[in-house]
Amino acid sequence: MHLFSNFSQSLNQLPFLLTAILIGLTVHEFSHAYVATRFGDPTPRNDGRLTLNPAAHLDLFGTLFFIFFQFGWAKPVLVNRHYFRRPRLAGILVTFAGPLSNLIVAFLFLLLWMTTYNVGLLDGVSAQANYIVDSLFGKIVHVNVLLFFFNLYPLPPLDGYRIVEDLAPRRARAKMGQYEQWGIFVFLLLAITPLGRFVFGPMFTYAIPTTIEAMSHALSPLFA
Template identity: 55%
Template sequence: MLFSQSWADLPYIIITIIIGFTLHEFAHAYVAYKFGDPTAQKQGRLTLNPIAHLDPLGAIFIILVGFGWARPVPVNRYYFKRPRLAGVLVSLAGPVSNLILAFIGFVLFVVLYKTGITNGLPFDFFPFLQIFIQMNLLLFAFNLIPLPPLDGYRIIEDLVSSRIRAKMSQYEVYGSILFIVLVVTGLSNSTIFPYIRFVQGFFINLFQSILL
């Protein structure tokens, strides 16, 4: 399991996955809709109902190996008046939603710790909030990796010229294969995970400097 040393933390992880994945995909759908693309809305994805967004296999993978996925939100760039700008913002919306959730979790952690209002309650909020913060920062960092089909790759696609974008599309399948190889061979432990741990540490320190 990804974060816990025991199965006791599994409910915290499941709750975080439901919230983190749902808000991530909703954010993609909402921003696309605001830029004029009704595709996700017509397919019932402009909702906070987790059932519309969760992929059971993807949720299991993130619990077991640290990488997972939700159901991708369909986006039709032809509805955008400014496709590049809209494309970047739509792609950024998902990871940023996870960053915001992590910050909210950190604020709650600090408030509960300083006020002590949870003392005597049967539910220990602190292990849950720690996992909530860590996993949402993981989702933020992971989705910004510039490999297909992640959001980071889509952002780069919209930032480069049309010529480079066409070249990228030719090699997209190899990027997906590289990503699978990193995960299956365990090379992600020396490549992807150090990056994710760095991002987690950076933002936790940033949150601390803002709030403490």
């Protein structure tokens, strides 16, 4: 099961999907860098990662994987935890900042999407214009909610694994470190084979649509 298998792969949808991926990955990595810097680590700033310029965050092969295999990655933000007063707590917050930023982006774009219709900004425009707006905002919301849930899976090198690692006792962390090198192979196996249906399927079937629906309901009173 591909991570983005539920998206239309027609060429006319590709620009919207790539735009959504670019926004999602850039905000995600910037958020890691920003929170780490706030906790006193100059490494992200020194590495040029404290920016919303996508060129600083996108990985060539990761982007190509998104295009051809419908999943991929950005350049990881390097963090030096020696600068943190409470390394484990700060580490969890720095790690969680990435997925949380994607959820916030999804919420804001859903709000903007609903606003364009409820204030009549698209009244009288062509069907093509409506199609562009729906495709763009729909992809941005969907991809960012996906990135929120996907990155919380406890598989290396995803953020969820780092959070579990920081929460685990020292002995367990040492044990996790012994097998971490194999995590990327497990991740790729799940991502590009039918085995992923059992791991990632509930995210597509339940988590993502339920979250988008809940956000929509939460915003609806603003336009009543």
